[in-house]
Amino acid sequence: MTAIVLREVRLIDPATGTDDPRTDCVIADGRIAAIGRDLPAPAGSAVWRHPGSVLAPAFIDLHAHLRTPGQPQKETIARGTAAAARGGFATVCAMANTVPAVDDPERLAELATRCAAEGSVAVRQFCACTRGLAGRDPVDVEALVEAGAAGFSDDGRHAMAAPVLAELLRRTAGVRRIVAIHPEDEAVLAAANPGHPGAPSGWPRRPPGAELRAVTAALDTLAASPGARLHLQHCSTARVLGPLRAARRAGLAVTAEVTPHHLALSQPSRQGVPGVTALTCNPPLRRDADRAALWAALLDGTLDAVATDHAPHEPDPSGGSGRLAPGFSGLETALGALLSLPGAGPALPRIVAALTVGPWRVLGEAAAGSPCPSLRPGAPADCVWFDPEASWSPAADPDAWRSxxxxxxxxxxxxxxRVLATLHGGRLVYRWTPWSGGGPSPDDPARPPRPLATGVPLGV
Ligand SMILES: [Zn+2]
Structure with missing residues (x-):
């Protein structure tokens, strides 16, 4: 493997508290070989240089839907992990709401074999909490951990009653895994969607009270579950932050994530974008006051991690039925969405932490399957190199889209x-190429914006 020398990068390594504005980094034999000023380049090495670029540990996504098994029309392991690499992620946690759900050890083992063969980055598989995500029968937690489960989540649903969640928390405490919940109380959703057919995940009205009720109930259950760890997925409203902070003060082991889209968008901004009003996600985009409160909570550490909730769909997921197919394809735009936020510049080290050590600590070392992400010499070369200032648009270069x-x-x-390169174990899994589409570069500010291509799936 050719050694790589990155010249004059800004190196951000939250694990060591490093933010060095100008250093070199040598990567060789799959590891960080050296960090320092004016390092000699090993013979035959590739030298990379990009003014103003940042080198950081590769990102870890706590929350992605790779749609495998069962829904290759939405995503595949190969395309989903390629999207992850393009987004700067070298590890993605795959959710279990597949078809069928990942709720037994044989299916998990089969999937792990496929991910190792077909994926370009590491996939840590979550398993369902309950069989079929129905909320009734707990899975065989111990056997699933033995088979490699990174954590447990019924994401997409939240049908577990308190005694079932208590049982899951008790059993996962014994095997050092988290229970991650999609906090939307289904009784509140049912009341908001009277007579609406289909599964709760497709119900269109998602009042903020559903999130608050699910969070407070789960925290009550956690308080009675010694040794257990609870994780709150995709927090979307300001009102859950108070109970979260109070639970922390009371010593409960609770962590929480927020998505780039809930940090970047709110209902009015969503409605201002042509073609975007048809898109939907669960939980929905909220008011701008919620968005601002989530951003503040990420900066002050109340929220531990940014997670993409990568939820790709095919062009017409309704199949003509008009049913909602909630979710956004999020891996490739995560960094760009975060760095586009007002105030992102000074917050860059915190943003990097929320994409690296933050999610790693949420998982815990046993579940993460790797040491704490860091660029210390000797560490595995899982790293992302990016230009924090470069402007780009997915629509400008649709052929580069991976998901x-x-x-x-x-x-x-x-x-x-924009991500310039992603390395996983020293292997180059993504390298930005300036423009493969012919014609003027999409970076050229004079280039007219390309209209949305016909058939670009913007929801249902
Ligand atoms: Zn969810």
Whole structure:
């Protein structure tokens, strides 16, 4: 493997508290070989240089839907992990709401073999909490951990009653895994969607009270579950932050994530983008006051991690039925959405932490399957190199898009911050190429914005 020398990068390594504005980094034999000024380049090495670029540990996504098994029309392991690499992620946690759900050890083992063979980055598989995500019968937690489960979540649903959640928390405490919940109380959703057919995940009305009720009930259950760890997925409203902070003060082991889209968008901004009003996600985008409160909570550490909730869909997921198919394809736009936020510049070290050590600590070392992400010499070369200022738009270079799903509200927006390269174990899994589409570069500010291509799936 050719050694790589990165010249004059800004090195951000939250694990060591490093933010060095100008250093070199040598990567050789799959590891960080050296960090320092004016390092000699090993013979035959590739030398990379990009003014103003940042080198950081590769990102870890706590929350992605790779749609495998069962839904290759939405995503595949190969395309989903390629999207992860393009987004700067070398590890993704795959959710279990597949078809069928990942709820037994044989299915998990089979999937792990496929991920190792077909994936370009590491996949840590979550398993369902309950069989079929129905909320009734707990899975065989111990056997699933033995088979490699990174954690447990019924994400997409929240049908577990308190005694079932208590049982899951008790059993996962014994095997050092988290229970991650999609906090939307289904009784509140049912009341808001009277007579609406289909599964709760497709119900269109998602009042904020559903999130608060699910969070407070789960925290009550956690308080009675010694040794257990609870994780709150995709927090979307300001009102859950108070109970979260109070639970922390009371010593409960609770962590929480927020998505780039809940940090970047709110209902009015979503409605201002042509073609985007048809897109939807669960939980929905909220008021701007919620968005601002989530951003503040990420900065002050109340929220531990940014997670993409990468939820790709095919161009017409309704199949003509008009049913909602909630979710955004999020891996490729995560960094750009975050760095486009007002105030992102000074917060860059915190943003990097929320994509690296934050999610790693949420998982815990046993579940993460790797040491704490860091660029210390000797560490595995899982790293991301990015330009925090470069502007780009997914629509400007659609051929570069990796995910099967193009259902993103950011498709036609201009984002700031682009991944230049991602390495996983020293292997180059993504390298940005300036422009492969012919014609003027999409970076050229004079280039007219390209209209959305026909058939670009913007929801249902
Ligand atoms: Zn969810």
């Amino acid at each position: 099967v799903g193009r259902n993103t509200p950011f498709w036609s927006m201009t984002l700031r911050g």
